[in-house]
Amino acid sequence: MTNDPTAKTLAELGVSDAAGVARLFDDLKVRFRVELARAADEGDWRAVLRDWQGPGSALRSRVIANWTRGGSDTLCDRVRRENEGLIGFVNLRLGVMLSLEEAGLNNAEVVGPRFATLENSFDREIEDCNDEADLNRTKLAWTSRNSGLLTRISSNWLRPAPPGVKRTVGQAFNRLKGHIEQALESRRAEIEVAAEQTALTRERKDLSLPGVVRPLGSRHPLRQTFEEIERIFLSLGYSVVAGPEMETPYYNFEALNIPEHHPARDNMDTFYMAAPFAQGAQGKPGAAPLLLRTHTSPMQVRAMEKQQPPVRIIVPGKVYRRDNPDATHGFMFHQIEGLAVDTDITFCDFKGTVEYFVREFLGPGVKTRLRPSYFPFTEPSVEVDATCVFCGGKGCNVCKQSGWIELFGAGMVDPAVYGFVNYDAARYSGFAFGLGVERLTQLKYNINDLQLYFQNDVRFLRQFA
Numbered sequence: 001m002t003n004d005p006t007a008k009t010l011a012e013l014g015v016s017d018a019a020g021v022a023r024l025f026d027d028l029k030v031r032f033r034v035e036l037a038r039a040a041d042e043g044d045w046r047a048v049l050r051d052w053q054g055p056g057s058a059l060r061s062r063v064i065a066n067w068t069r070g071g072s073d074t075l076c077d078r079v080r081r082e083n084e085g086l087i088g089f090v091n092l093r094l095g096v097m098l099s100l101e102e103a104g105l106n107n108a109e110v111v112g113p114r115f116a117t118l119e120n121s122f123d124r125e126i127e128d129c130n131d132e133a134d135l136n137r138t139k140l141a142w143t144s145r146n147s148g149l150l151t152r153i154s155s156n157w158l159r160p161a162p163p164g165v166k167r168t169v170g171q172a173f174n175r176l177k178g179h180i181e182q183a184l185e186s187r188r189a190e191i192e193v194a195a196e197q198t199a200l201t202r203e204r205k206d207l208s209l210p211g212v213v214r215p216l217g218s219r220h221p222l223r224q225t226f227e228e229i230e231r232i233f234l235s236l237g238y239s240v241v242a243g244p245e246m247e248t249p250y251y252n253f254e255a256l257n258i259p260e261h262h263p264a265r266d267n268m269d270t271f272y273m274a275a276p277f278a279q280g281a282q283g284k285p286g287a288a289p290l291l292l293r294t295h296t297s298p299m300q301v302r303a304m305e306k307q308q309p310p311v312r313i314i315v316p317g318k319v320y321r322r323d324n325p326d327a328t329h330g331f332m333f334h335q336i337e338g339l340a341v342d343t344d345i346t347f348c349d350f351k352g353t354v355e356y357f358v359r360e361f362l363g364p365g366v367k368t369r370l371r372p373s374y375f376p377f378t379e380p381s382v383e384v385d386a387t388c389v390f391c392g393g394k395g396c397n398v399c400k401q402s403g404w405i406e407l408f409g410a411g412m413v414d415p416a417v418y419g420f421v422n423y424d425a426a427r428y429s430g431f432a433f434g435l436g437v438e439r440l441t442q443l444k445y446n447i448n449d450l451q452l453y454f455q456n457d458v459r460f461l462r463q464f465a
């Protein structure tokens with residue numbers, strides 16, 4: 001057999017450790033079992049005996065000769081020990097193939113010691129069983145119906161036993177069988193308990209381990225500004241409403257007194273949707289392309305259409321403009337619209353509300369001023385400025401040395417707008433404002449780049465936690 005491993009040295013087999021040696025011997029045991037089973041079937045098991053056990057067994061001498069050659073001392077030791085085990089394994093299995101006479105069992109006195117040796121072999125095997133697979137292997141070796149050791153003993157010794165020893169052999173056999181069955185049972189129970197124990201240890205909760213850190217997120221700085229502004233106006237009796245981001249030209253422009261030819265309506269300034277088109281509502285112009293609202297002011301009109309005064313609302317939300325992104329521009333940003341309409345609302349109420357809001361939001365030391373401006377839907381219109389929060393009004397880079405910074409646009413509602421919503425312009429008056437959320441946040445925290453809000457870099461966001 002050219003690829004018979006016993007003809008090669010460990011080095012030639014590529015085996016260099018104890019586990020490798022153990023595997024070689026396991027393979028030999030399998031080989032022996034197969035050969036014995038086949039030979040027994042063919043009625044010539046003595047050929048196996050000659051090969052494996054005979055005084056001149058070439059196989060056995062080869063094992064020692066080849067596998068201890070050139071190996072380290074520890075490896076040679078291991079080979080010798082494994083070889084002892086192999087000899088025991090072979091002897092045990094060949095021993096029960098012998099006839100009653102050959103085994104000397106026709107002498108009743110030998111029966112006891114012979115069976116005691118068998119029981120001993122079994123006990124050693126079962127002690128070595130550490131898991132269910134080991135146990136099943138041992139169980140099969142001893143109790144398998146076809147070729148198990150008990151079957152061999154029964155057919156080779158018990159059945160052919162002459163009347164003189166039959167009783168003794170029978171009793172010894174039954175005792176051995178009972179012992180084996182019982183030992184297999186209790187070893188199985190032990191292994192199960194041990195397996196459960198290891199599972200328990202493995203799954204045991206170690207309460208001394210540090211906990212899993214679940215980082216808490218924080219609110220986005222823009223969200224914090226929204227909430228702060230909402231808090232201020234809710235305390236003044238305003239309510240918060242929201243409106244659509246896709247708008248009709250009517251609400252975004254017309255009803256806000258922004259006529260057809262106004263530059264804000266230019267394709268270059270506004271995003272128009274390819275579809276769907278706005279439905280022409282009653283008394284309003286017909287189909288027109290929808291657009292992304294350019295400001296939150298359309299909600300002034302929608303809110304006033306729905307109810308008669310008094311109205312006090314703020315409208316937080318997203319708005320869109322066709323701008324290329326840079327440090328001060330984005331195609332999307334956030335506004336909070338404000339609208340108050342009632343009888344007797346004067347410019348004083350407007351100014352007072354604006355001042356109160358600015359002081360609440362930026363701090364009590366901040367002063368405001370109103371600068372004339374223009375919006376088609378307010379008259380008069382103003383820009384609200386505050387003393388620069390960074391230099392306290394002395395002049396710095398942020399305020400371009402002026403001491404003032406522009407906060408937001410606002411004004412008294414233009415009576416023309418009341419015409420669109422069926423309000424009595426002679427009875428009612430009011431004011432409106434449009435706060436840029438990015439800008440106010442920028443001023444509060446000295447953020448110099450609008451794009452930082454939308455990049456969502458945690459190193460930026462974490463500063464507002």
Ligand code: PHE
Pocket residue numbers: 294295296297337338375378409410411432433434435
């Ligand atoms: N809608 C205006 C803008 O986006 C701001 C504004 C709102 C001005 C309300 C006056 C009144 O620029």
